[in-house]
Amino acid sequence: MTNSPLTPGIAPARLPADRIAANFADHTAPLDRHEALVASDRCYFCHDAPCITACPTAIDIPLFIRQIATGTPESAATTIWTQNILGGMCARVCPTETLCEQACVREAAEGKPVEIGRLQRFATDTAMAKGLHPFTRAASTGKSVAVVGAGPAGLACAHRLAMHGHDVVVYERRAKAGGLNEYGIASYKSTGGFAQKEVDWLLQIGGITVKTGVELGRDVTLDGLLGSHDAVFLGIGLGGVNALRADGEDKAGVANAVDFIEELRQTSDLGTLAVGRDVVVIGGGMTAVDAAVQSKLLGAENVTIVYRRGQEKMSASAYEQEHATSAGVRIICNAAPVAVHGNGAVREVEFGYMADTAEGLKASGETFRLKADQVFKAIGQTLTGAPDGATLAGGKIAGLPAGVWAGGDCTGGGEDLTVTAVAQGRDAAEEIHTFLLGVAG
Structure with missing residues (x-):
């Protein structure tokens, strides 16, 4: 996001380079x-x-x-x-x-x-x-498994399958493996390129081929993968972002929080990353907190998180909420966006106060406005296109054809956490292994 006539409040280098470097240093110092x-x-x-x-x-x-x-x-x-x-x-x-x-x-x-x-x-x-990788690959089984998505679920699944001696091909739509760990978390939580170092370390098990720039539905199909592999695991994450459903959300200066975090994670010089003077983040989860805190660390003067329900219902933990407020982020609860105002670019966001009743959220009729030159949407992600043969429930994969497993954020039943995705990928690998052992080959 660069400065332009339509977005005069959004600019790079709001802080000196040494200040930005200090702000994005390791958030939690390692133990000696x-x-x-x-x-x-x-x-x-x-x-x-x-x-x-x-x-x-x-x-x-x-x-x-x-x-x-x-x-x-x-x-x-x-x-x-x-x-x-x-x-x-x-x-x-x-x-x-x-x-x-x-x-x-x-x-x-x-x-x-x-x-x-x-x-x-x-x-x-x-x-x-010390370069230790304490796992060895079993003798080859001659079986091949396609893993779609090189995020935490896919990588955990691939490693466990490789340990069992299966050949694994990981298909990843992005330029790098890592998924959420590489593209979706606050930079100060994982410094020094650790996400890629961990991927490289994991691949030392052998038997895993990673193919980047390959997208399911565009470059490969589920039927095609089933035809060339003995089983398939889907760890495709959630590629879409929910809409605000507020008038004017298409104005310049309004963007998805996940895109902002991804750009920040992939920018080598944070001083070149543009940020607004008055930033509003809409949402109550970890993505909202990460976008808000990092906006502040880049030099935004006023950063506000606005959440439609009470603060106790924010999915971001109390610890993360406290971290946000200690960084200078204001949190406003029980308010939902009504409209984005501005002549071509956002200048203000109008919110309506909400009451969380037994019948659901209800607008009070009272509104207020926040000055904003940059707005980040962090109101949840959606599955962009279900694979052929899959059934959905609640916008996530619920059922799959024979020979196909899924795990991570694209499925229900988890908390959309890295650790949950790892558990699901690992457990799916064990089920796939059992399945493959029962298939004559």
Whole structure:
């Protein structure tokens, strides 16, 4: 997004380069060896550990923390990767405050959980720095599986299938593998090109070919993949963005938050990325928070998140909401967009106050306006086109033809989290493996 006559308020380099670099440095500093030993010493090593149950990938958390405490972080990493092959990224982006750490006994007793996420990062980073990949590929089965989508679900599925000796071809529509981890999270959560480093590390298992620039429905079809492979896994994510359904949303300066985050993630010089002076983000999830905070870090003077329901119903965690407000982002709740005003480009956004009743959201009739030269839509994503033979429920894949599995954000039943996608991809791989073993070949 560049400055133009239609969008005079949107401009690059609102802050000095050194200030931007500092703003986008690693948000959570990694633990050093001594800090990790101290943090691991707080774990009770519960035999019925609630943290394991709270982890979507069911990592044996007490075991890997004990391994850190006994000076073997490499073994801890293996324990993590056995359940979650993207454990390094999940340690950076998982909402641990609502998952394992919320369930921690220390959290219940003291209000201060064991720092599970940071310990997980310490273990996986230590092992990766040493070039360790503790998995070997089984003897070739002669079976081939197509994985569509190189996001967390697809990569987790591909790695587990390769471990079992199957040949895997990953078809990815973008220029890089990684999916959400590469294109969709705040830059300060994953610095130093970690997403691509983790992909490269994962591919060391062998038996996985990644083909980028290949899109389902345009370059390949589901029937075609079934004809050339023994099974197919779909991890295609959600490519569409819901509309505001407000007059004027097509004005210059109104954009999708996911596109802004993607551009930011792929820009080598953040000083060239244009941002508004008055930014309004519409939505209540992690995408809204990431877009809002990063707008502020780029130099936007006023950034406001507006959500249609009460703050307690925002899907972004309380921790992330607090992070946004501490960065200077204002949060307004119980308000929905009515219209985008401006002569060609956005100048104001009009909102109506909403009441969340038993019969659903109802407009109060009272409205207000926010000054804006840039508006980001973060009101949920949709599946762009169902694969042939698939059935949908709630806008996501619910049913598939024989020989096809799916996982990640394109399916229901998850929280649209990296860790959930990994679990679904891993588990689908085990089902595909069982299926392939039963197919004569």
